[in-house]
Amino acid sequence: MLAYLDAVSARVCAACVGWVDRIGCRDCGSHEQLIGSQCGSCRLSERLAELLDDGTGTVHDRLQPLRDYLLSVKDPRTAVRWLKRDPIAPTLRSMARGQLPIAHTTLDELPLSMRTRHFRRLLISANVLPEIDVFLNELELALAQVLTTIPEEHARLIRRYHQWHTLPRLRNRPKPMTTGVFANRMRNVRLIAAFLAWLQEQHLQLPMVDQAVIDRYSASTSGRDELRQFLTWAARSGLCVKVEVPRVRNGPPQAAMSDEALAELTGRVLADVALSPVGRLLALFAIVYAQPIRSSVELRARGGGTA
Ligand SMILES: [Zn+2]
Ligand SMILES: [Zn+2]
Structure with a gap:
């Protein structure tokens, strides 16, 4: 409480000296928040x-619902703080002034982060x-x-696999994608990229792959389920001969889990510990997509005794 000095220099609160x-x-004279x-x-x-002024002194028509939405939040101070964060304020200002389209494509240009995701969800909700x-x-x-960081021919192959194999299956899901599926898909991409990089190191190309090559590779790596899917697709697409990717023997149960099961487990773990540091870390992994989320999940699952 603010303190003031009264006539005899004693400390009193504002209400007492009638300065409320x-x-x-x-x-508005309110004392709230x-x-x-x-x-x-x-x-x-x-x-x-x-922020939302379209340049004529009024809020941009299309951003009016956002204004109403934010003004209806329980504690407006949280909205004030949120608006201060980069890149929220500059993006909204540019949208209002007509310098950036009021569209998803504008958010696609922002860094991939929780903040951008929240921003997008908020604009959808509003x-x-x-x-x-x-x-x-x-x-x-x-x-x-990711595809800009690997050799062009590998990128082209993975893009094609994604377009013709992964994407149709993801689009056919009845529910929107979860963070677990997202992390899993990105892991998949990294494993295939690693396989293609290994092939290149061996001075091999996909059409030259045979069973001996696969056996050699399988002996030195995990992630065979993902590789099996990719190679099955590649053989079906006439990019290589049909090969058998050995299944993992005596491995931990998670190693034999399907993508779907792993995704579900990941989603469950995230939901359970959403606010703990571990949960945050996992969520972060999902966003930066370059981390071994499966081993994290294994650790948690074993720690909880549910594996
Ligand atoms: Zn008082
Ligand atoms: Zn007021």
Whole structure:
């Protein structure tokens, strides 16, 4: 509580000296959720009027629902803080001024992060942007990023596999993609890229792959389930001969899990520990897509005694 000195220099609170109005909101007099000289609602409304101004002194038509949506949150101060974060404010401002389209493609240009995802979901919830499968969209973006880091011919092959094998199956799912499936798909891509890189090191190409090559590779690596799917597809597409990828013997049970089962487990773990550091870490892995999420899941599952 603010303290003031009274006539005899004793410390008293503002209410006692009758100055309550002086410390209320300068716009509406409210004492609720104050931020500096304003209450939360007045501050938020002022911020939004400035940020979403289309240049004529009024909020952009298409961003009006976002304004209403944010003004309806329980504690406007959280919205004020959120709006301050980069890249939220500059993006909204540019959208309002017509410098960036009010479209998903604008968010596709932002860094892949939890914050961008939350931003996108918020614009969808506020009916500013149409509903899309957010993780599927992120998978496309993450894949495009990864493919720029590997040799062009490997990228072309993986892109083709994704387009003709993975994507149709993902699109046919009845429910939107989960973070577990997302992480799993990205792991898959990395494993195939690693296999193609290994082939190159051996001065081999996909059409030259035979059973002896696969046996040699399988002996030195995990992730055979993923490789099996890829090679089955490649053989069916006439890119290599049909080969048998050995199944893992006496491995941990998780090693033999299907993609779907692993994804479900990952999703469950994430849901269980959503707020713990481990949960955060796993969620982070899902976003940065370059981490061994399967081993993380194994550790958790064993620790919990449910494996
Ligand atoms: Zn008092
Ligand atoms: Zn106010």
